[in-house]
Amino acid sequence: MTADPKGRVLIIAGSDSGGGAGIQADIKTVTMLGGHAATAITAVTVQNTLGVHGVHPIPPAIIAAQARAVLEDIGADAIKTGMLGGLETVELVAGLLDEAAGVPAVIDPVMIAKGGAPLLDEAAISAVKTLLIPRAALLTPNAPEAEALTGLVCAATDDLRRAGEVLLGLGARAVLMKGGHVPGETVTDVLMTPDGETTFEGPRLDTRHTHGTGCTLASACAAGLAQGLPLTQATARAWAYVAEAMRRAPGLGGGHGPLDHGWPLRER
Numbered sequence: 001m002t003a004d005p006k007g008r009v010l011i012i013a014g015s016d017s018g019g020g021a022g023i024q025a026d027i028k029t030v031t032m033l034g035g036h037a038a039t040a041i042t043a044v045t046v047q048n049t050l051g052v053h054g055v056h057p058i059p060p061a062i063i064a065a066q067a068r069a070v071l072e073d074i075g076a077d078a079i080k081t082g083m084l085g086g087l088e089t090v091e092l093v094a095g096l097l098d099e100a101a102g103v104p105a106v107i108d109p110v111m112i113a114k115g116g117a118p119l120l121d122e123a124a125i126s127a128v129k130t131l132l133i134p135r136a137a138l139l140t141p142n143a144p145e146a147e148a149l150t151g152l153v154c155a156a157t158d159d160l161r162r163a164g165e166v167l168l169g170l171g172a173r174a175v176l177m178k179g180g181h182v183p184g185e186t187v188t189d190v191l192m193t194p195d196g197e198t199t200f201e202g203p204r205l206d207t208r209h210t211h212g213t214g215c216t217l218a219s220a221c222a223a224g225l226a227q228g229l230p231l232t233q234a235t236a237r238a239w240a241y242v243a244e245a246m247r248r249a250p251g252l253g254g255g256h257g258p259l260d261h262g263w264p265l266r267e268r
Contacts, residue, residue, distance in 0.1 A: 134170065142181055
């Protein structure tokens with residue numbers, strides 16, 4: 001597959017009817033950062049800022065057909081995964097990543113919605129550990145996800161580092177340990193590779209508009225990798241993009257509101 005300088009990202013994830021997270025956030029993010037977003041939708045959710053009110057899984061054969069249609073024609077310079085839902089889909093995605101050998105995969109191990117609804121069952125979590133983590137160019141867990149994947153408590157930044165070492169040991173080539181759930185006035189994310197770490201820090205924003213931050217950050221990283229940026233540079237750009245999108249959140253809805261994904265448009 002010939003590289004496209006814009007960066008082609010195939011996103012395998014669920015749809016969010018509220019537009020704040022999932023496929024909708026992914027498409028907006030990749031587009032705003034200059035890439036081309038293609039999708040294989042894993043589930044349709046009934047969702048708004050108040051929570052997830054229903055989930056309709058897409059049949060695995062249709063998920064696979066969507067992904068292959070993209071890969072065989074448009075191609076991809078990076079693949080980003082989000083909500084997968086169940087064991088069969090996790091197994092399917094692992095196979096798709098093998099079919100797209102050489103394309104870096106950003107794995108966002110989505111397990112729980114912002115409002116608390118479970119999005120990944122126990123059997124699927126085990127499969128993520130054995131099948132997806134070893135195929136990840138970058139894994140992007142938050143603290144609760146890191147705890148579920150490692151069995152370690154992640155209540156402080158050093159806890160995230162310890163969990164990150166375990167995840168690297170499971171085969172991920174890099175992990176971005178997200179510190180948004182760790183208490184404190186400063187939010188610290190730690191990008192870890194076998195060669196060392198880079199930290200990204202900023203003041204905690206006092207806002208309820210955080211819906212889709214994880215999806216957005218992972219997709220922004222994928223866009224950077226698809227465009228040929230080194231991992232640290234791709235992550236730094238992604239981190240800055242998400243922070244500004246949170247600061248400019250439009251204040252929609254009565255719960256966990258969406259970010260302002262389109263803020264770069266107003267900078268031109």
